[in-house]
Amino acid sequence: MSRLIVVSNRVSAPTDPAAGSAGGLAMALSAALRKYDGLWFGWSGETIDSFTGEMKVEDRAGVTVGLVDLEPQDVEEYYNGYANKTLWPLFHHRIDLAQYERSYGEGYERVNRRFAEVLAPVIKPDDVIWIHDYHMIPMARDLRRLGVRNRIGFFLHTPWPTRQLLVTLPHHRRLVESMFDFDLIGFHTREWCDLFTDYVVSEAQGELFGHGGLECFGRRVQTGVFPIGIDVDGFLAAKNSTLGTRTYDRMAASAAFRAMIVGVDRLDYSKGLEERLLGYEQFLQDNPSMRGEVFLLQVTPISRDDVDSYQDMRARLDALAGRVNGAFADMDWQPIRYLNRTYRRDQLAGIYRAARVGLVTPLRDGMNLVAKEYVAAQNPDDPGVLILSRFAGAAEQMREALLVNPYSREELSDAIQKALTMPLAERVRRWEALMQVVRDTDVGIWRDAFVKALLAVETEPEKTQWAGAA
Template sequence: MSRLIVVSNRVSAPKDPAAGSAGGLAMALSAALRTYDGLWFGWSGETIETFTGEAKIEDRAGVTVALVDLEPQDVDEYYNGYANKTLWPLFHHRLDLTAYERSYGEGYERVNQRFAEVLAPMLEPDDIIWVHDYHLIPMARDLRRLGVTNRIGFFLHTPWPVRQLLVTLPHHRRLVESLFAYDLIGFQTEEWLDLFRDYVISEARGELAGDNGLEAFGRKVCVGVYPIGIDVEDFMGARDSPAGLRTYDRMAASSAFRSMMVGVDRLDYSKGLEERMLGYEQFLHDNAELRGDVFLVQVTPISRDDVDTYQDIRARLDALAGRINGEYADMDWQPIRYLNRGYRRDQLAGIYRAARVGLVTPLRDGMNLVAKEYVAAQNPDDPGVLILSRFAGAAEQMGEALLVNPFSREELSDAIKTALTMPREERIRKWTALMKVVRDTDVAIWRDDFVQALRSIEVADDGDRPLHHQPRADAA
């Protein structure tokens, strides 16, 4: 069987899967790489004074990883610059935070080319290559320039932006054209795929090529929707583990007969954290009789602290949480527990299970797996209620959640009250429907559907990309 080569900005294959701290995606890809005798390639997270063009090969719990060190300038321009100051805000519709600097684009192109030059000699003729996320959009183009003719797939974990915003990006056409060097492009939702089609047809004068293809820039590419999920059984095992049960007991005891709400989000302006706190503040203002009966645990690990916009939002959230607590807290009750630290999966599962309400309210998100984790952690006989932003990718699948517009603090306030007062029978009905979605979109199904679709693509003998594609009937 041919090898599977996974390429991502950072290699997240766990050194010790038994530790329980690795994410579900890392665990699923690691399992695939062990099955397919594969390789995980990406940045080590370390810097080096002069780029060597060499990769460090390691074994991580049976997974072979190839790690590349970058120069400080690469990290500043490619990662902190183009990836996190240009593409990330643009893809999340934050044009006000998007920085267009020529050096960022140059660094992005340089690092993608360097990655391709290091990876290409490691490839075998029948390998299939799976590239992940917006950091590495040009990767296939650079591999093709080096003569690589293997099947190459790309999966975008973030949203795709509307055409009217994407065209503000200098060299946007070149970026999109580089995607046509792939054989298969996967998106989280139909909405993101539709927006990609709109750009290709309207801006690049492309055409539909059957049910699953697009033709533009003189090439054809296959496209599909592959909604990502969690490792359900593994997560439920973490929930029922000794650490998960201990965490649940601690949180249930600390609730002291109050209803706990939970939000778990990396510190990022796309997650709607300010809007969530303002909506909760509105709830406290509108429902004086319920004050003291509910509190919010907001878990927000710090991320990208080298980027100034993340420093700004951290300061604003610190001030907002302090103001709400200062205005509404009593001697034996604090409305917000704001925690700037991360927790292991088993601990998070225990926290989720103890929460009467799960708040997942991003302003824009590719999928958001916290929504699925929250559902999987619940007690089937007495489940909590999921409040979910209609702008999260998960909303396309999880219609039985309480869908809200996170920009409206009144709507969020009303949803919190509805969730806290929802009868048990209705909570069970909603949870049952949501849990079916979680199981039907398990991360292993996502992984296997994408890999199978990529393998099924037929490529012409001369390496033209691609000849045609016959995916599983339900794969896209």
């Protein structure tokens, strides 16, 4: 292939490849783009009064990035609207929060078309295009309409919803039909892939062929399961860095011989934060002898604060944390330390390492890499215990974690008690099995597996032309 072109809503290529705050996904994709002299294309995060269609090209630590500015209306309808108020809650089974407004859908279609119109002129005949996530589901269709004949892959970083919920989306069939202009569609887990297949076969009367192939709407697409992971070597280096070690020492001293439980999640209703605090409250009620011996450090950076449902959730969490602390705290002990701020990757590694329990309890999650980071940060001779929601994508692989139903506060309470009292031999056995999973699903392995599969897909001549109306 000539180049790899990565397309995502926001370009996250690091300006400094050694930066401790750079995410593993950004590092892995940046490495591939440097290898293939590729391009990372997406929204700049900036707005302009009138859309110009101009691409700003920059070099970020050896990675060429192409950036496009959007109009304020684009951002409101495409990003804040359809992406985050319609698809995100729907894909996480929160149709009670999903907003189905016609203007949102129109903005979503318009922005994807604009992205395609800006990108298409710079695509070379042998380029391979890899589009990421729910923000850009129709983009392959728009590229095909502009005559792009290249291989185009898509990876969904969220869950795929059940068919019964997806059909509540107006024009759900049109959205799924647009996905058949990709050559390969990737999911984190077999469950998400099977749910997509169920919609195509049961709702759209599609058919299966070969291994993971689907035929529908007069076209064929290949599907596959590609579980994403972390940059293992990079994370271990961050854990052992000066700042990582210093953070560990600081947290170990701050714990003052108490056992620390840690949760790290951005503010989002899919993360099960309220249910987690209620489960921890239940644990304190069930185990009075452990009061003063344990505390929960919950790190929750604020996100999407301009969305009403997130503002409401933030207020509820503030009140809930205050209630628990008010009911159980003593003069020298606070049961919950609730922080609304962001930490660097090396700092988080030190925090994870100091925690006796990692509490990862989303209500629904595509994968959840915090679970894998927590495992990677542990001391092999004295590892902590991972408590993991069975509704996280990671649960499909990480069977040696304590798997829980996050909706049950009693089950969370029991799991916390079991984790804190687990014998060393069992902790080591579970950690070794989990760490092998983390290594086997390294983000570099994920990246290479997807690109290899995309290059192996047999392309269809009919994908070189627009096959039907939207």
